Amino acid sequence: MTDDAIVVDDLRVVRGGREVIPGLSMTVPRGEIVGLLGPSGGGKSTLMRAVVGVQVVASGTVTVLGEAAGSPALRRRVGYLTQAPSVYADLTVRENVRYLARVVGADAAAAERAIAAVDLTDHADARAGALSGGQLSRAGLACTLVGDPDVLVLDEPTVGLDPVLRRDLWRIFRGLAADGRTLLVSSHVMDEAVRCDRLVLLRAGRVLSDSTLPGLLERTGTTDAESAFLALVDADDGRAVDPPPEGYRGRHAGEGS
Amino acid sequence: MNARITLATAARILRQLRGDHRTVALMLVVPCVLLGLLAWLYADSPVDVFDSVGPALLGVFPLVVMFIVTSIATLRERTSGTLERLLTTPLGKGDLMLGYALAFGVMALVQAVVASAFAVWVCGLGVAGPLWLLVVIAVVDAVLGTALGLLASGFARTEFQAVQFMPAFVLPQFLLCGLIVPRDRMPGVLEAVSDVLPLSYAVDAMKDVATRTDPLGDVLPSLGVMLVWIVVALVLGSLTLRRRTP
Numbered sequence: 207m208t209d210d211a212i213v214v215d216d217l218r219v220v221r222g223g224r225e226v227i228p229g230l231s232m233t234v235p236r237g238e239i240v241g242l243l244g245p246s247g248g249g250k251s252t253l254m255r256a257v258v259g260v261q262v263v264a265s266g267t268v269t270v271l272g273e274a275a276g277s278p279a280l281r282r283r284v285g286y287l288t289q290a291p292s293v294y295a296d297l298t299v300r301e302n303v304r305y306l307a308r309v310v311g312a313d314a315a316a317a318e319r320a321i322a323a324v325d326l327t328d329h330a331d332a333r334a335g336a337l338s339g340g341q342l343s344r345a346g347l348a349c350t351l352v353g354d355p356d357v358l359v360l361d362e363p364t365v366g367l368d369p370v371l372r373r374d375l376w377r378i379f380r381g382l383a384a385d386g387r388t389l390l391v392s393s394h395v396m397d398e399a400v401r402c403d404r405l406v407l408l409r410a411g412r413v414l415s416d417s418t419l420p421g422l423l424e425r426t427g428t429t430d431a432e433s434a435f436l437a438l439v440d441a442d443d444g445r446a447v448d449p450p451p452e453g454y455r456g457r458h459a460g461e462g463s
Numbered sequence: 464m465n466a467r468i469t470l471a472t473a474a475r476i477l478r479q480l481r482g483d484h485r486t487v488a489l490m491l492v493v494p495c496v497l498l499g500l501l502a503w504l505y506a507d508s509p510v511d512v513f514d515s516v517g518p519a520l521l522g523v524f525p526l527v528v529m530f531i532v533t534s535i536a537t538l539r540e541r542t543s544g545t546l547e548r549l550l551t552t553p554l555g556k557g558d559l560m561l562g563y564a565l566a567f568g569v570m571a572l573v574q575a576v577v578a579s580a581f582a583v584w585v586c587g588l589g590v591a592g593p594l595w596l597l598v599v600i601a602v603v604d605a606v607l608g609t610a611l612g613l614l615a616s617g618f619a620r621t622e623f624q625a626v627q628f629m630p631a632f633v634l635p636q637f638l639l640c641g642l643i644v645p646r647d648r649m650p651g652v653l654e655a656v657s658d659v660l661p662l663s664y665a666v667d668a669m670k671d672v673a674t675r676t677d678p679l680g681d682v683l684p685s686l687g688v689m690l691v692w693i694v695v696a697l698v699l700g701s702l703t704l705r706r707r708t709p
Contacts, residue, residue, distance in 0.1 A: 221709055258551045262707045276706060286551040292544030296482045308471035309552050
């Protein structure tokens with residue numbers, strides 16, 4: 207039995223005729239929080255969709271908890287938060303979470319716990335459509351937490367949240383990991399890197415780096431995730447196969463690439 | 464598929480509708496207003512035209528209304544991300560399809576009772592057969608509209624397309640259902656097409672109930688054809704619904 211909850215092997219994804227992920231391999235160890243960082247359009251959401259089994263893949267395999275991604279046995283064990291809040295705007299928070307609870311076979315008490323975990327108990331009877339952006343994304347997260355899944359795939363769960371709420375949510379994530387849950391969390395906020403056990407930097411569908419934050423900082427000789435990422439991007443551009451077109455050399459001019 | 468998930472889905476859809484008072488009001492009031500308008504239109508005509516057109520319209524409304532509501536509702540599920548999330552859960556595609564069919568079937572029951580009662584007791588529609596059969600046909604008809612709406616929404620990528628599918632899917636059926644030209648007086652090809660389209664059977668069944676005192680023998684085959692269409696549309700609809708999308 208492997209210790210990796212998620213194994214991605216040579217994954218290739220083509221969307222709209224464009225190769226979004228050209229052959230990506232990575233692993234997510236069990237019981238860890240792995241942060242998926244990188245610019246938007248870098249393939250984070252596509253990779254996450256492949257992990258939960260809703261993405262058509264051109265080739266390669268994604269294995270979750272020893273099963274092929276998206277197989278029926280996994281649907282109770284993998285929780286997915288899409289980038290859109292994906293709640294029913296015309297239902298209350300409680301109705302939303304209770305519906306998802308019934309779908310995954312959890313009870314009403316689990317729904318209340320999930321609502322409390324995202325600090326929405328005071329708004330449980332508010333229509334989701336009347337919530338603020340941050341409350342809405344927390345309502346979506348409660349729907350993901352309610353089934354108590356073993357693997358959580360969270361696409362930008364903290365986007366648009368204030369620092370206090372972000373800290374609280376990361377405490378929840380840390381508690382889940384401590385209980386042996388595995389989390390794959392995407393973000394384009396680099397300062398969230400410090401909260402992850404491992405960081406995977408994704409750019410143009412390729413893994414630029416896969417290491418711990420200290421390892422990343424040491425390798426790049428930088429002091430924070432953002433500069434480390436920029437250093438990696440510059441190094442990546444330096445060895446780019448296709449040179450920039452003539453007349454568009456910009457900052458590459460004189461680099462001898 | 465799983466009964467708990469199917470019922471939870473139907474209940475969730477009904478809760479969504481319950482929160483939208485205006486839509487519920489429109490679903491119940493619009494058929495009555497149109498029936499009333501029609502009765503009024505024919506009020507001074509020598510022959511009682513309303514008695515022949517009224518039942519046919521009772522067959523048209525549920526299908527049209529449920530088709531539109533369903534195709535928009537499911538398109539919203541697709542675009543809001545809720546469908547993508549649901550497809551990563553134990554929810555089966557059949558659970559979603561039947562959940563919608565059940566929920567809108569319940570709405571159709573209410574709509575059919577209100578519209579039939581209004582047609583008979585307010586507009587004075589003459590119905591020879593039993594009234595309950597009128598309601599049964601209306602419910603089957605509405606579930607048919609839901610099933611066709613689910614199928615159509617699989618081909619719609621935007622709200623504009625979903626709305627345009629109504630004239631594309633429903634208006635040809637309306638033209639060929641025998642309301643404008645009796646089906647046996649249509650050109651051969653059109654009559655053959657009309658013999659396949661499900662709305663023709665809904666309208667036929669409604670007319671049978673209105674004109675015959677013991678219509679069950681004529682109505683049951685029509686209901687059978689409508690049920691076959693429901694099953695075919697739901698099966699095709701769940702085939703177009705893919706867990707994995709590009």
